[in-house]
Amino acid sequence: MRIAQVPPLYEAVPPRLYGGTERVVAHLTDALVDLGHEVTLFASGEAKTKARLASVRDQAIRLDPAPLKSDLASHMTQLFEVRRRAAEFDVIHFHTDIMHFPFFEEMADKTLTTLHGRLDLKDLPDVYRRWPQFPLVSISDDQRRPVPFANWAGTVHHGMCAELYRPSYEPGGYLAFLGRISPEKRPDRAIAIAQRLGMRLKIAAKVDAADQRYFQEAIEPLIAAEPLVEFVGEIGDAEKSAFLGGASALLFPIDWPEPFGLVMIEAMACGTPVVAYACGSVPEVIENGITGYIVHDEDEAVDAVRRALDLSRRDVRNRFEHRFSATAMAKRYLELYAGLGAAASLNVACIANG
Numbered sequence: 001m002r003i004a005q006v007p008p009l010y011e012a013v014p015p016r017l018y019g020g021t022e023r024v025v026a027h028l029t030d031a032l033v034d035l036g037h038e039v040t041l042f043a044s045g046e047a048k049t050k051a052r053l054a055s056v057r058d059q060a061i062r063l064d065p066a067p068l069k070s071d072l073a074s075h076m077t078q079l080f081e082v083r084r085r086a087a088e089f090d091v092i093h094f095h096t097d098i099m100h101f102p103f104f105e106e107m108a109d110k111t112l113t114t115l116h117g118r119l120d121l122k123d124l125p126d127v128y129r130r131w132p133q134f135p136l137v138s139i140s141d142d143q144r145r146p147v148p149f150a151n152w153a154g155t156v157h158h159g160m161c162a163e164l165y166r167p168s169y170e171p172g173g174y175l176a177f178l179g180r181i182s183p184e185k186r187p188d189r190a191i192a193i194a195q196r197l198g199m200r201l202k203i204a205a206k207v208d209a210a211d212q213r214y215f216q217e218a219i220e221p222l223i224a225a226e227p228l229v230e231f232v233g234e235i236g237d238a239e240k241s242a243f244l245g246g247a248s249a250l251l252f253p254i255d256w257p258e259p260f261g262l263v264m265i266e267a268m269a270c271g272t273p274v275v276a277y278a279c280g281s282v283p284e285v286i287e288n289g290i291t292g293y294i295v296h297d298e299d300e301a302v303d304a305v306r307r308a309l310d311l312s313r314r315d316v317r318n319r320f321e322h323r324f325s326a327t328a329m330a331k332r333y334l335e336l337y338a339g340l341g342a343a344a345s346l347n348v349a350c351i352a353n354g
Contacts, residue, residue, distance in 0.1 A: 018206035031330035140281035159329025165269035168245030174200035176247035189253035252276035268320035271313035
């Protein structure tokens, strides 16, 4: 099958540091190539991929040192190039949210669009009603709830390359928080849990410009006042096995409808159990009492961390390999790609029979 993968251009594929969508696209693309398919990746020039790279920008937007840059112009250039070459592909798989809808209306039946963000935003329902011809993929069933009427082709949970992560089967000596410093990620909860347990907490997280004030006013004082807490900063894939594998548990104390939560399966790949608040996709990802514990408040979280120390880290890794490997993700997408082809053939037959 000839497949085009179209990620956003904000991060490299895979990202050098923080970045979820582009990381998933990187692992999906390589897994599809390994399964024998012809894949073209429309990404920035520093992408590392087994696919054919169609470079549409010299480097990813976020870490580009240029003082002035336009994300809109970059993505318009990308979409123009994909459209120009559209006839070369059996399937065009978009990860660019809704930006491509007006430009690919007449070929919507050969596209698949994975939605990676939250869908409870004011203007989104009108878009999915205006362009119902585009088949959509959710990354969790919970993600769909704000727009149940949309043209859902399926749900595909994220997967990661198992070989990228080195599991550790001995409990570590600290708790881990990995991801992004923001109010909805609730690093303050992670600090409070660690304090009550008297355990060290390492925070490896990106601080966006939009969250800088929150970090400085709400989180930095908590870190400064607690010697058990260490702020590591933003890390990349090369550091994750040691960071996550060395932890007793990952704390995922979110306070928003998380569409998936990639860090949960990254921890599982390292054999590290997850203690997560029951928001968004969490109940779909964590198997309570096997790969971690799902909690509702701080008291439950404190108790869950203690119990997580007794979980089998080998079982955690095995469940990751079974449910969340890149190969498992790619095979599920291939089923959806095949369905697009069948639907297109049926449409052609209906037209021919008049």
